[in-house]
Amino acid sequence: xxxxxxxxxxxxxxxxxxxxxxxxxxxxxxxxxxxxxxxxxxxxxxxxxxxxxxxxxxxxxxxxxxxxxxxxxxxxxxxxxxxxxxxxxxxxxxxxxxxxxxxxxxxxxxxxxxxxxxxxxxxxxxxxxxxxxxxxxxxxxxxxxxxxxxxxxxxxxxxxxxxxxxxxxxxxxxxxxxxxxxxxxxxxxxxxxxxxxxxxxxxxxxxxxxxxxxxxxxxxxxxxxxxxxxxxxxxxxxxxxxxxxxxxxxxxxxxxxxxxxxxxxxxxxxxxxxxxxxxxxxxxxxxxxxxxxxxxxxxxxxxxxxxxxxxxxxxx
Amino acid sequence: xxxxxxxxxxxxxxxxxxxxxxxxxxxxxxxxxxxxxxxxxxxxxxxxxxxxxxxxxxxxxxxxxxxxxxxxxxxxxxxxxxxxxxxxxxxxxxxxxxxxxxxxxxxxxxxxxxxxxxxxxxxxxxxxxxxxxxxxxxxxxxxxxxxxxxxxxxxxxxxxxxxxxxxxxxxxxxxxxxxxxxxxxxxxxxxxxxxxxxxxxxxxxxxxxxxxxxxxxxxxxxxxxxxxxxxxxxxxxxxxxxxxxxxxxxxxxxxxxxxxxxxxxxxxxxxxxxxxxxxxxxxxxxxxxxxxxxxxxxxxxxxxxxxxxxxxxxxxxxxxxxxxxxxxxxxxxxxxxxxxxxxxxxxxxxxxxxxxxxxxxxxxxxxxxxxxxxxxxxxxxxxxxxxxxxxxxxxxxxxxxxxxxxxxxxxxxxxxxxxxxxxxxxxxxxxxxxxxxxxxxxxxxxxxxx
Ligand SMILES: Cc1cc2nc3c(=O)[nH]c(=O)nc-3n(C[C@H](O)[C@H](O)[C@H](O)COP(=O)(O)O)c2cc1C
Ligand code: SF4
Ligand code: FES
Numbered sequence: 001x002x003x004x005x006x007x008x009x010x011x012x013x014x015x016x017x018x019x020x021x022x023x024x025x026x027x028x029x030x031x032x033x034x035x036x037x038x039x040x041x042x043x044x045x046x047x048x049x050x051x052x053x054x055x056x057x058x059x060x061x062x063x064x065x066x067x068x069x070x071x072x073x074x075x076x077x078x079x080x081x082x083x084x085x086x087x088x089x090x091x092x093x094x095x096x097x098x099x100x101x102x103x104x105x106x107x108x109x110x111x112x113x114x115x116x117x118x119x120x121x122x123x124x125x126x127x128x129x130x131x132x133x134x135x136x137x138x139x140x141x142x143x144x145x146x147x148x149x150x151x152x153x154x155x156x157x158x159x160x161x162x163x164x165x166x167x168x169x170x171x172x173x174x175x176x177x178x179x180x181x182x183x184x185x186x187x188x189x190x191x192x193x194x195x196x197x198x199x200x201x202x203x204x205x206x207x208x209x210x211x212x213x214x215x216x217x218x219x220x221x222x223x224x225x226x227x228x229x230x231x232x233x234x235x236x237x238x239x240x241x242x243x244x245x246x247x248x249x250x251x252x253x254x255x256x257x258x259x260x261x262x263x264x265x266x267x268x269x270x271x272x273x274x275x276x277x278x279x280x281x282x283x284x285x286x287x288x289x290x291x292x293x294x295x296x297x298x299x300x301x302x303x304x305x306x307x308x309x310x311x312x313x314x315x316x
Numbered sequence: 317x318x319x320x321x322x323x324x325x326x327x328x329x330x331x332x333x334x335x336x337x338x339x340x341x342x343x344x345x346x347x348x349x350x351x352x353x354x355x356x357x358x359x360x361x362x363x364x365x366x367x368x369x370x371x372x373x374x375x376x377x378x379x380x381x382x383x384x385x386x387x388x389x390x391x392x393x394x395x396x397x398x399x400x401x402x403x404x405x406x407x408x409x410x411x412x413x414x415x416x417x418x419x420x421x422x423x424x425x426x427x428x429x430x431x432x433x434x435x436x437x438x439x440x441x442x443x444x445x446x447x448x449x450x451x452x453x454x455x456x457x458x459x460x461x462x463x464x465x466x467x468x469x470x471x472x473x474x475x476x477x478x479x480x481x482x483x484x485x486x487x488x489x490x491x492x493x494x495x496x497x498x499x500x501x502x503x504x505x506x507x508x509x510x511x512x513x514x515x516x517x518x519x520x521x522x523x524x525x526x527x528x529x530x531x532x533x534x535x536x537x538x539x540x541x542x543x544x545x546x547x548x549x550x551x552x553x554x555x556x557x558x559x560x561x562x563x564x565x566x567x568x569x570x571x572x573x574x575x576x577x578x579x580x581x582x583x584x585x586x587x588x589x590x591x592x593x594x595x596x597x598x599x600x601x602x603x604x605x606x607x608x609x610x611x612x613x614x615x616x617x618x619x620x621x622x623x624x625x626x627x628x629x630x631x632x633x634x635x636x637x638x639x640x641x642x643x644x645x646x647x648x649x650x651x652x653x654x655x656x657x658x659x660x661x662x663x664x665x666x667x668x669x670x671x672x673x674x675x676x677x678x679x680x681x682x683x684x685x686x687x688x689x690x691x692x693x694x695x696x697x698x699x700x701x702x703x704x705x706x707x708x709x710x711x712x713x714x715x716x717x718x719x720x721x722x723x724x725x726x727x728x729x730x731x732x733x734x735x736x737x738x739x740x741x742x743x744x745x746x747x748x749x750x751x752x753x754x755x756x757x758x759x760x761x762x763x764x765x766x
Contacts, residue, residue, distance in 0.1 A: 045506070046506035046674075046716060047506075047673050047674050047675070047716065048674070048675050049674050049675055049676055049714055049715070050675075052714060067713075068713045068714075069713065069714060071506070074506050093710075094710065094714050097676065097709075097710030097711075097714070098675055098676060098710075098714070100710075101675045101676050101678075101679035101680055101683075101710070102675050102679070104679055104683060105679060134703060135683065137683075137686045159675070160672060160673070160675075160678065162673075178501070179501065179672075181672075182484070182486070182669075182670065182671050182672050183667060183668065183669070183670035183671065183672040183678055183681070183682070184667070184670070184672060184678050184679060184681075184682045185672070186672035186678070
């Protein structure tokens with residue numbers, strides 16, 4: 001076990017736990033934001049740099065501070081380590097920079113983006129970003145691509161978190177999906193736009209933190225905050241069959257995996273459950289889903305005031 | 317007496333062939349090591365020599381070798397980094413082109429020291445003709461019994477391969493090199509784990525620069541202590557410097573570390589002074605990634621001491637008034653060169669070469685390039701200079717691999733020392749399109765080491 005202090009909160013965690021996961025065990029607003037790390041996906045993390053934190057004391061044995069900020073999602077804690085997240089001006093400054101970098105080439109098309117309302121970049125920008133852009137050049141754009149019958153890739157919005165690449169590698173049996181080109185010309189592609197034709201391909205939609213990968217069966221049907229989330233399950237021979245239905249009345253608009261407050265899927269679901277079971281008779285409803293995740297919407301920038309921590313999506 | 321340990325024989329006719337190389341005393345170090353030294357003895361000599369990595373970072377090689385994990389039953393690998401893609405650096409090319417067998421000899425002794433039975437030379441794709449030179453040399457070495465099974469009857473086996481990259485600077489970063497060698501996209505890995513524990517195919521791996529590996533040959537031949545006698549302080553031995561820019565004699569020189577920059581730049585033995593009677597304006601002493609120095613900090617430190625070609629002296633004054641020895645790419649600028657243009661040019665390179673994995677480098681390098689382009693072409697604004705400073709500061713130290721730092725440092729140092737030239741580009745934008753600024757004025761550094 002290792003004892004670690006983050007922004008003054010001390011906790012004991014098993015050896016090998018990352019700083020980010022230790023912070024999540026403590027919970028609250030000391031948890032660094034994570035745009036690329038996704039705990040169910042091996043190897044994810046380290047890339048977006050939003051989770052950078054300052055290590056002001058390396059460990060009990062070697063108390064020297066770490067010279068650079070470290071990615072909390074991929075740095076294991078040491079016994080006696082002291083970490084500064086929100087209490088470190090250096091961290092906050094660097095994070096502001098990262099948010100700005102992520103935004104300079106990101107389109108400002110939230111009003112027409114299906115992800116709006118559950119977009120991690122939107123939340124991140126709202127909390128850490130600046131109100132004005134300093135970027136005065138053309139933004140990078142790409143054509144939209146259909147990945148098979150159900151998934152749309154809108155690369156212009158992609159922040160290259162690589163989550164979908166790991167998903168395609170680890171959850172769907174074959175590797176049809178990857179990153180081409182390099183630097184800011186990098187693009188996610190299924191090789192020669194080949195459909196990721198696989199029972200679990202739809203999960204790339206759930207892991208995408210932004211609106212780069214969206215569900216074609218749901219595109220433009222509704223703003224997410226007008227739909228009402230319900231926990232439901234069904235007998236499925238491919239996956240766990242446990243999902244969230246996003247309804248308007250009795251009509252199922254969309255099916256997703258059940259995600260926690262960090263947007264991470266509890267269990268991945270298959271394409272049949274996600275795309276083909278859109279009738280209430282397919283499902284056994286357990287009850288309303290509590291969305292325990294604050295977002296731009298719960299900060300009521302968009303809609304009528306909702307008290308904090310209400311399942312606000314039920315309001316619609 | 318100035319000693320050359322690596323390229324003194326480069327001029328011998330036919331030295332690229334095995335026969336001549338052997339006749340000139342080649343492969344003695346392999347004979348010596350395999351017959352009379354244990355692998356640990358070789359590591360010990362390298363430690364004693366004080367040899368530091370010649371690829372840029374200057375990490376002590378002996379220490380790096382002793383960090384190599386040695387779990388039972390797991391192979392270890394030695395990889396030679398011949399990706400040499402840093403603008404201004406072309407020393408490894410010279411060495412491999414002229415005396416390829418020196419690298420192969422170094423690979424054999426070093427692999428023996430590390431207990432590697434398979435080793436690779438990863439060479440940049442643009443060096444295709446050198447790849448062929450190395451392939452021929454390797455074939456000759458196999459034929460002569462220096463590679464393969466049971467070398468010299470010692471029971472030691474070694475296979476050596478040479479593999480080309482496909483034109484990416486980032487594949488010179490050691491973990492990207494490993495990914496590329498494994499046949500994957502050349503993205504740097506997130507560390508830890510370090511290659512010494514988990515490198516190629518998940519096995520313990522050492523990555524060393526061409527020149528580092530070549531230097532092991534004289535170290536084994538003459539002993540580490542002998543090698544350590546050359547140089548100054550912790551900068552021991554000799555170093556290849558590739559000199560270019562506005563000098564009389566561009567080329568690759570082998571110097572004893574500790575030579576004064578003054579002598580290197582102005583004596584006829586080396587660069588031969590400035591070309592066309594021009595004045596020195598600036599110098600990048602260690603390849604495009606290291607901070608640029610204004611004319612008044614090149615041959616002297618801020619304290620007024622003579623600046624030497626050594627790891628410590630070139631770094632004297634930190635980033636405030638110093639730079640780095642880096643990979644030994646010595647780029648000289650005369651008064652007619654434009655620092656804004658040069659900074660733009662370097663930044664364009666880093667933008668083009670960023671792998672795109674992490675946000676600060678992927679987005680920041682392109683942004684800096686666009687702002688610099690605007691400044692260079694006379695459309696810049698006063699705020700652009702501060703903006704550039706802020707962008708580089710937000711890249712530096714916040715990325716996965718040092719390419720982000722390498723992109724930030726040239727920009728930071730150019731603004732630090734040449735701010736008046738940047739401002740002139742803004743204020744005299746028309747004039748800046750007609751002529752260059754000339755030399756910047758000399759500053760005094762009150763607290764130079766801070
Ligand atoms: C972007 C980048 C490019 C690099 N390119 C090279 C290179 O071309 N050749 C090289 O020897 N080292 C290069 N390096 C340094 C290597 O990562 C590594 O430190 C070096 O090969 C270690 O060898 P040494 O200890 O012998 O210097 C590069 C590093 C970075 C970050
Ligand atoms: S710093 Fe640049 S080159 Fe290095 S991993 Fe990040 S994006 Fe790639
Ligand atoms: S979440 Fe840690 S770097 Fe992206």
